[in-house]
Amino acid sequence: MSEKVGQHLLAQREAILDRLQSLLRLPSVSTDPAYAAGMAAAREFLMERLRALGLQDVQLLEGGGQPAIYASWTGAPGRPTIIVYGHYDVQPPDPLELWLSPPFEPAIRDGRLYARGASDVKGSTLIAVETVGAFLAVEGGCPVNVKFFLEGEEEVGSPSLPAIIEKYRDLLTADAMLSADGGRGSTTTPTVSIGCRGITALQFSLRTAAKDAHSGRVGGAVRNALHEMAKLIASMHDEQGRILVEGFLDGALDVTQDIRAESAALPFDEAAWYAALGAAPFGDPDYSVRERTTVRPTVEVNGMWGGYTGAGGKTVLPCEAHAKLTMRLVPGQDPAAAQAAVRRHLEARCPAGVALEFHYRPGGTRAFTLGPQHPLLLAAERVTEWVHGQRPVRVRAGGTVPITTLFQESLGIDSLMFGLAMPDEDAHAPNEFFRLSSLEEGLRSWPLLLTELGQLSPADFPKRG
Template sequence: MDPRIEEYLSENREHHLDELKQLLAIPSVSALPEHKQDIQRAAQWLAESLKRAGMEQVKVMPTKGNPVVYGEWLKAEGKPTVLIYGHYDVQPVDPLELWETPPFEPDIRDGQIFARGASDDKGQTFMHIKALETILRTTGSLRLNFKFCLEGEEEIGSPNLEEFVAEHKDLLAADVLVISDTSMLGRGKPAICYGLRGLCGLQIDVTGAKADLHSGLFGGAVQNPIHALVELLASMRNKDGQITINGFYDRVLPLTEEEKEAFRALNTDEEQTRKDLQVPDLFGEKGYTMVERTWARPTLEINGIYGGFQGEGIKTVIPSQAHAKITCRLVPDQDPEEILALIEEHVRTHTPPGVTVEVKRFDKGRPFITPIDHPAIQAAARAYEKVFGVTPAFTRMGGSIPIVETFDRLLHLPIVLMGFSYPDDNFHAPNEHFHLECFDNGLRTLCYYWYELEQAIG
């Protein structure tokens, strides 16, 4: 890498941080309608930032919801194209009283910048713009072609991005997609995420009598919907943590021996995790480690259960209804629609007598995985190692980023997840922050990566 790049990053560090503060000061909360104008402001700010960085054909493109910001630099004739994805919307800030400083008044203290969106995902998206700007300002050119797709609805599930990508496949066509919206394992422990779990959600509504009944007059004569719901839910998992839905595991891809060895090499301290969580024991599917359970095995979790009298004291009723909310984390090659259908069939065949049951479907997202031996992944590993001085871990993530699978399915390109935040950066929580060492090292890593990637696939 050209030594002028390191010098430029050092000389312009304070200027870059001042610019980042401007972006973080915009309250672009996608979940709240009152911030609609702030969403537009953030999109326009990013468009201007892309132009200043040297990107061309920059435009704020409408969707049925919040706009997508697009920009490109396509002057590396005959070279591959990189698509960079990020999001500029942020989570709500509640509870506000738990913030030490106002969430949209960025504050640098103790080597960290505090603001909503600092790590998720404005800070990391901003780094991509500055990395390319740095290379262009110092060398005058880029060795690869680049496109940006920056959206404003990720924090509400990207409801309009799939349609946008489908309609603009030619515009977004690329050879590799790079996303920085994940985290490292910890300080000095870079990680490349090569797999994400998928997601499906549903609600079960159990109905008995037409209204709540007096438990003295009707107890023992009619089915209690809460009892029926508990029985139904209990039938979905056994004491060994295995899901008993018929066919649930049929499409699950087993871990390779190489993956198992990579997971073991992380030396995850399960006992420390137990202590940190303050639980008497960890629990999960028998025969798997905690890392394997959370990264590479599917789950079925009851997220909420309610019905009957909830007030203080006792009210002697048999409730008319009971409800449960369930989500499943899915792994390759599970299909959310198929899993939902299997659960619905299980509900039909296991519904206790005396009640009717309705299932409502909610969020869906497919799992994603990229082979860790792909040249784009290996190039990322070399870039991390040059900056951090250690070989990065190859990890999966227990959570879900549904749009990643959408890009994979619609654009048919490898996806590299290069995160630079720390797991305890409080994303989605009060006092979200981004360590400045992550900002500095992330910028350098990205600059190295483009050189490594050009050597690998150019």
């Protein structure tokens, strides 16, 4: 009976808010060793809370870096087993001088809780933890079996995550994953997240001569590495930004009428969006801006450099140039194949006498999508409609959430992002905040969602891999 659980949670709202503020006071910055004590304190805080709430097998999962926190409650035989994902690490607080109140001293102003990590993602993580605890306190059990997996390296690219998953594979068997990270796509319209783009990366260098030369002495008779780099990069898109890399789109999702309708369902003010970025409208005119940024792939140069870049001038004819690329992928694209297509494109256009060298990690992350009838999705839609009195819009994210693909590929399970954060809450920036209204919505939504999932049997969840 999630109703009693929800009432219990809402009655405890102030205590939970106090607890969240305590957690936010612990500076758990994963990227900087100077914050090791803050990381340890956040781990202890959460493990202590999980134990106090009656979770079992509370332990650290070690993978060589910051450990993940594990805790389980498996007292619902025959019911689905759900991994509940969150992370206890946060981004660095710099630049400190732009914060209106100190980043690790939570402050409430105008219904918003300001602190580093409030939105990303201690708020939503604690909502998930408290929800499971409330079921145990009120009902003596949870509608589903729960395995908490609270990562400590999300903000640094999850370097140990594959090793942790590999090492604790048996512990992590489950029917699905619910993530407290990621989720809401709009501040005004209720949404459910049905997927995100994948990613693959490529770095390359090109060389036109054994060493830099004097532009007066050889200029006109030796290839300039920067000119060659410019020609290669320019060859990858047409004037309207369409990708010209042969084979790159192989297998890519067709943007059907259904997908168009789905994409158009979220109210989106293109003019306001461009105005906020200070940019002019751009991109493949066959697709809307929402489509371009979610269901169409990209090839982007993230960095490009060569020659003399200091103050003043230097009459050098550079022999080396470098570029870093990332490609966002849509469902159906294979990261290795997409990467190989870009490489082939560059190799085919590289003139004789110019040496190309590629530096890349093989593969990448496939796009992730929940099927339109996936039980996680249908349950999330029902719950969101109850809570908001309005049917949510299905949205895809343009970015990449590697954990969704990693859990799918490693553990064979699908994920639903059901975090409460909103896209305007300055995650990763000064004055990060979390809406107090979101705390309340989370304490209403999560019990409902666990209850809905408890109506299902493990066989209802598609298994992959």
